[in-house]
Amino acid sequence: MAGTGKAHLRDSPDVLLRIEDLVVEFPVGRTGLKVNAVSGISLDVLRGETLGLVGESGCGKSTTGRAIMQLPRPTSGSVVFEGSELTRLTGDEMREARTRMQMIFQDPISSLNPRRKVRQIVMEPLNIWKRGTDAERSQKVDSILEEVGIDPTRAAESQPHQFSGGQCQRISIARSLVLDPSLIICDEPVSALDVSVQAQVLNLLEDLKAEYGLTLIFIAHDLAVVKNISDRVAVMYLGKICEVAPSDVLYENPAHHYTSVLLNSIPVPDPEVAVTKTAIEGEPPSPVLPPPGCRFNPRCPAAQDICRTEEPQLRAVGDGHFVACHFPTVTPVELSTR
Amino acid sequence: MTTTIDATTAPEDAAAPLPAAPTPPAKKRKLKWPGFGIVFAVGFLGSLTFLAIFADYLSFIPYPDAKIPGPDGRPGRYEWGPGTAAWFGTDGVSGDVFSKVIYGARTSLQVGIFATVFGILVGGFLGVIAGYFRGWVDRIVMIITDCLLALPALLLAIILVDRLSDLAEDASWLGWLSRKWTIVITLGILATAPLARIVRAQTLSLREREFVLAARSLGAKPGRVMFREILPNLIPAILTVGFTGLSILIAAEGALAFLGLGVEVGTPTWGKLIDENRNKIDEAWWATIFPCLMLFLTVLSFNIIGDRLSRRFDIRQAGV
Numbered sequence: 275m276a277g278t279g280k281a282h283l284r285d286s287p288d289v290l291l292r293i294e295d296l297v298v299e300f301p302v303g304r305t306g307l308k309v310n311a312v313s314g315i316s317l318d319v320l321r322g323e324t325l326g327l328v329g330e331s332g333c334g335k336s337t338t339g340r341a342i343m344q345l346p347r348p349t350s351g352s353v354v355f356e357g358s359e360l361t362r363l364t365g366d367e368m369r370e371a372r373t374r375m376q377m378i379f380q381d382p383i384s385s386l387n388p389r390r391k392v393r394q395i396v397m398e399p400l401n402i403w404k405r406g407t408d409a410e411r412s413q414k415v416d417s418i419l420e421e422v423g424i425d426p427t428r429a430a431e432s433q434p435h436q437f438s439g440g441q442c443q444r445i446s447i448a449r450s451l452v453l454d455p456s457l458i459i460c461d462e463p464v465s466a467l468d469v470s471v472q473a474q475v476l477n478l479l480e481d482l483k484a485e486y487g488l489t490l491i492f493i494a495h496d497l498a499v500v501k502n503i504s505d506r507v508a509v510m511y512l513g514k515i516c517e518v519a520p521s522d523v524l525y526e527n528p529a530h531h532y533t534s535v536l537l538n539s540i541p542v543p544d545p546e547v548a549v550t551k552t553a554i555e556g557e558p559p560s561p562v563l564p565p566p567g568c569r570f571n572p573r574c575p576a577a578q579d580i581c582r583t584e585e586p587q588l589r590a591v592g593d594g595h596f597v598a599c600h601f602p603t604v605t606p607v608e609l610s611t612r
Numbered sequence: 613m614t615t616t617i618d619a620t621t622a623p624e625d626a627a628a629p630l631p632a633a634p635t636p637p638a639k640k641r642k643l644k645w646p647g648f649g650i651v652f653a654v655g656f657l658g659s660l661t662f663l664a665i666f667a668d669y670l671s672f673i674p675y676p677d678a679k680i681p682g683p684d685g686r687p688g689r690y691e692w693g694p695g696t697a698a699w700f701g702t703d704g705v706s707g708d709v710f711s712k713v714i715y716g717a718r719t720s721l722q723v724g725i726f727a728t729v730f731g732i733l734v735g736g737f738l739g740v741i742a743g744y745f746r747g748w749v750d751r752i753v754m755i756i757t758d759c760l761l762a763l764p765a766l767l768l769a770i771i772l773v774d775r776l777s778d779l780a781e782d783a784s785w786l787g788w789l790s791r792k793w794t795i796v797i798t799l800g801i802l803a804t805a806p807l808a809r810i811v812r813a814q815t816l817s818l819r820e821r822e823f824v825l826a827a828r829s830l831g832a833k834p835g836r837v838m839f840r841e842i843l844p845n846l847i848p849a850i851l852t853v854g855f856t857g858l859s860i861l862i863a864a865e866g867a868l869a870f871l872g873l874g875v876e877v878g879t880p881t882w883g884k885l886i887d888e889n890r891n892k893i894d895e896a897w898w899a900t901i902f903p904c905l906m907l908f909l910t911v912l913s914f915n916i917i918g919d920r921l922s923r924r925f926d927i928r929q930a931g932v
Binding site: 369376380398402403 | 821823825826827828829831832833841844
């Protein structure tokens with residue numbers, strides 16, 4: 275797994291965001307080594323679509339999200355958003371472009387400034403960009419706060435720590451919506467919340483998506499969460515993409531060995547069911563010195579010699595279903611129409 | 613039909629007037645006594661500040677240059693001990709020690725406060741930009757602060773006061789630079805280094821928080837991120853360090869005055885009072901001990917307040 279290739283990219287006029295060969299590396303101190311956080315991934319998102327990005331901790335999901343925002347700028351690769359190449363924009367142009375895409379973060383409390391009033395936090399984007407008059411700003415902020423289920427009068431006099439985690443996440447969502455973005459990158463928005471609150475926040479996101487015509491990139495490590503909200507899911511492992519498929523197909527018919535293992539790791543909420551599934555062994559290798567060939571080969575049950583030397587490319591195994599594996603669990607479709 | 617409803621058929625609570633919703637018992641907020649130390653510190657500094665500001669209008673404080681006649685009716689040296697004639701006794705020129713201590717507080721507090729403000733403005737600014745931008749800005753700021761911290765503070769202060777005074781005499785445009793402001797600038801420069809370091813350290817950790825990333829992703833410029841997002845979170849640390857630093861600076865002003873690098877002749881300060889009267893401590897302890905006591909209590913009070921602030925802000929900080 276863990277392959278490169280662009281077979282899964284679509285050639286549609288509706289493409290809102292297109293990432294090609296995105297690479298993000300961080301230097302390790304002064305050793306000359308580098309962490310290969312993201313190693314050449316390509317993705318595209320259509321307008322109005324929700325792309326799920328899953329993988330275990332440290333596989334580069336969040337880094338990908340941040341690299342799309344150019345925070346920090348990727349080491350190489352191209353990010354085309356609404357027709358403009360973000361990696362070539364100057365600082366000021368990029369600031370402008372960021373208003374069209376927003377981020378929601380994992381830790382709802384840390385993502386809000388603890389020393390400011392909630393209403394001010396939500397109004398901040400409008401103040402930065404000096405949009406509208408004071409009255410228009412207040413009206414907009416109030417209506418969005420109400421929409422996400424936060425009482426505007428309470429927000430005017432409270433600080434973030436006076437709200438619960440779920441409420442803080444709603445506030446973050448409100449803040450990301452005030453600038454009317456077209457793309458929202460949700461970086462594990464519900465993983466810090468209780469399960470019951472998770473559902474509420476997810477429903478809110480779905481409702482808002484429909485209402486505002488948003489496109490979402492939904493980053494998560496919880497497959498159950500991604501399944502419901504995503505149209506298309508990309509599975510990442512150690513900075514590479516293993517598999518891309520429509521949500522239903524991926525869950526019913528995973529083609530990559532890693533995806534199967536991930537799906538098997540979803541707990542079954544029934545104590546009677548015997549645990550028969552095989553768990554994955556070992557830890558993911560260090561992204562400083564990734565294994566040659568397929569990056570999953572040291573842990574893959576089906577690994578053979580070729581996996582240790584040659585990196586698999588993404589290829590079609592079904593309609594809109596792509597996998598980067600030499601020995602997928604599903605028979606590849608030769609000469610796919612795409 | 614309505615007539616058939618009587619007391620026996622009607623639901624009981626429909627007939628009876630609705631009992632007033634039970635009012636929650638008035639929250640008994642137990643007034644917590646804030647502790648002796650803090651009450652003392654605030655009370656002491658409050659009354660000292662009050663006396664220092666309004667000394668001219670309070671009849672029980674003589675002017676510092678007034679001569680108090682001795683028991684024989686003529687001014688002399690150290691004639692009165694602490695008592696009714698002069699509360700803290702008189703000094704070597706028949707001046708009233710209490711009055712000189714109060715007028716001395718003016719200079720000492722002013723020098724301490726202005727120097728701290730100077731340190732906070734300069735040190736805070738340097739610390740924030742060093743911590744936020746990192747890289748070469750950080751290097752330069754750190755080299756400056758390391759140099760300041762590496763030199764012995766007292767030596768540096770003596771040299772600076774001396775140099776600045778020379779400068780003020782030579783350059784006509786520096787006419788405003790009286791001895792007092794020379795000392796303020798000197799002490800302010802000394803206060804810059806520790807403040808810059810602490811602010812930088814805090815900024816380094818704050819800049820990694822997600823709300824900073826959120827602000828940047830909203831398109832905020834670096835200046836806005838630093839002053840609207842990071843700075844409000846630095847205020848507790850700055851206040852705490854500022855208050856503790858203030859006490860050190862007041863003591864430092866005393867030390868400089870003691871070494872003869874005090875403010876203009878004729879203006880009493882605690883350090884000068886101690887310096888002038890210490891040789892006579894055997895015969896007239898009051899003239900030395902009372903200025904010392906004032907210095908000690910002031911420093912202690914600022915320390916107590918600084919300590920208290922640091923504890924108070926810490927709890928919330930840990931909670932979020």
